Amino acid sequence: MTDAARLQKRIDDLARIGGSGTSVSRLGLTALEQQARDLVAGWCKDAGATVRRDAAGNLYARFAGNDQGAPVVLVGSHIDSVPEGGRFDGALGVCCAAEALVSLTEASVKFARPVELVAWADEEGARFGVGLFGSAAAFGKLPEGAAELKDKGGVSVAEALRALGESGDPTKAARDPKGIRAYLELHIEQGPRLERAGKALGVVSDIVGIYHGRVTVRGRQDHAGATVMGARKDALVGASELIRALELIAALIPDAVGTVGEIAVRPGAKNVVPGECVFSLDIRAPKQESIDLVREGFNDAVADVTGRRGLEISIETLQTVAVTPLDEGIRDLLLSASQAVGVDAPLLVSGAGHDAQNPSLSGVPTGMIFVRSTGGSHTPSEFAATADAALGAEALERAIRELAAG
Ligand code: GLV
Ligand code: MN
Ligand code: MN
Numbered sequence: 001m002t003d004a005a006r007l008q009k010r011i012d013d014l015a016r017i018g019g020s021g022t023s024v025s026r027l028g029l030t031a032l033e034q035q036a037r038d039l040v041a042g043w044c045k046d047a048g049a050t051v052r053r054d055a056a057g058n059l060y061a062r063f064a065g066n067d068q069g070a071p072v073v074l075v076g077s078h079i080d081s082v083p084e085g086g087r088f089d090g091a092l093g094v095c096c097a098a099e100a101l102v103s104l105t106e107a108s109v110k111f112a113r114p115v116e117l118v119a120w121a122d123e124e125g126a127r128f129g130v131g132l133f134g135s136a137a138a139f140g141k142l143p144e145g146a147a148e149l150k151d152k153g154g155v156s157v158a159e160a161l162r163a164l165g166e167s168g169d170p171t172k173a174a175r176d177p178k179g180i181r182a183y184l185e186l187h188i189e190q191g192p193r194l195e196r197a198g199k200a201l202g203v204v205s206d207i208v209g210i211y212h213g214r215v216t217v218r219g220r221q222d223h224a225g226a227t228v229m230g231a232r233k234d235a236l237v238g239a240s241e242l243i244r245a246l247e248l249i250a251a252l253i254p255d256a257v258g259t260v261g262e263i264a265v266r267p268g269a270k271n272v273v274p275g276e277c278v279f280s281l282d283i284r285a286p287k288q289e290s291i292d293l294v295r296e297g298f299n300d301a302v303a304d305v306t307g308r309r310g311l312e313i314s315i316e317t318l319q320t321v322a323v324t325p326l327d328e329g330i331r332d333l334l335l336s337a338s339q340a341v342g343v344d345a346p347l348l349v350s351g352a353g354h355d356a357q358n359p360s361l362s363g364v365p366t367g368m369i370f371v372r373s374t375g376g377s378h379t380p381s382e383f384a385a386t387a388d389a390a391l392g393a394e395a396l397e398r399a400i401r402e403l404a405a406g
Contacts, residue, residue: 004390023380028080028122056137057121058175065111086382135355179274190377209323221275245301330367
């Protein structure tokens with residue numbers, strides 16, 4: 001039986017790592033993420049689990065089953081955050097998984113097959129640009145050359161991993177999906193639908209597809225006072241036209257969203273016409289055709305701005321994640337587990353990306369529970385109530401028990 005006060009303490013203790021007030025900045029593959037892993041590892045070791053870290057920085061805590069060779073039930077989420085993010089995104093799933101497994105252990109429940117808690121590394125991709133990093137590595141889905149990607153300070157993924165004591169080759173984290181009976185992930189909803197429906201829990205039916213890219217606009221660096229307006233090739237003004245075009249195009253396609261969240265201008269001085277501007281692209285939709293339509297519209301805008309402004313513009317694809325339907329059997333199990341804790345959980349499509357996409361796209365039966373959250377997400381105001389989180393942990397506990405039984 002989930003202990004709500006202990007669950008809240010886990011959430012609070014984890015939030016202190018990289019935390020300030022309700023804001024959390026705990027980027028992936030950093031010393032802070034490692035501190036978070038150590039905290040979670042300690043909870044699991046105290047309950048008798050065997051813990052290990054893999055070559056991508058993922059933490060696994062194994063709770064034994066009668067048949068040690070049987071495919072495992074894997075349950076978890078991620079422990080990194082975006083810069084100035086909240087206390088619950090990812091962290092809640094790891095805290096609830098730990099609480100469910102510790103409470104099953106305390107109740108002396110014997111598993112027929114092993115159950116592993118996982119805390120995935122660097123889900124947000126905020127430092128190196130590739131999201132779902134740890135789970136992509138575990139399922140052989142890392143983009144080519146991921147180890148060579150560099151952060152703003154010039155440190156590569158390989159170097160960051162070596163600083164944690166790993167070899168620097170994250171592809172070594174790959175595991176056989178056939179060795180996994182099922183993957184479960186609890187996560188905050190990060191949107192308003194459960195709150196509006198007055199429900200504490202939801203069950204995810206599908207997860208959106210994602211396109212991540214980087215646009216480089218090259219113009220001509222020049223003097224801000226001496227260069228007349230008609231003689232400029234301003235990279236930032238060209239970029240701003242494209243950013244606005246993305247907003248307009250995405251708004252025309254039902255269910256699609258398009259975001260520019262990162263931008264860098266060179267050389268970056270108030271009296272210099274910008275010579276270069278690099279910005280990120282994040283395009284998502286529940287249907288691949290919708291993502292393709294937004295990309296096509298954006299490419300047309302690039303051709304238009306290039307021609308009109310005499311700029312050089314290139315688009316680099318950083319990562320694509322396919323639209324992901326989740327397993328119907330696990331979905332039904334999570335719906336009945338939610339019923340058993342008194343919640344008539346609605347089915348929801350997730351607009352956020354999740355580590356669950358990698359096991360699911362690798363053939364592992366996968367399911368997700370959403371816990372009602374308020375205050376938005378990827379912001380310090382993100383919030384989930386203790387009572388809702390405890391209901392989620394309790395439903396997760398029931399689902400684990402069922403899946404680990406045979
Ligand atoms: C992760 O939070 C994502 O959806 O980008
Ligand atoms: Mn997130
Ligand atoms: Mn998340």
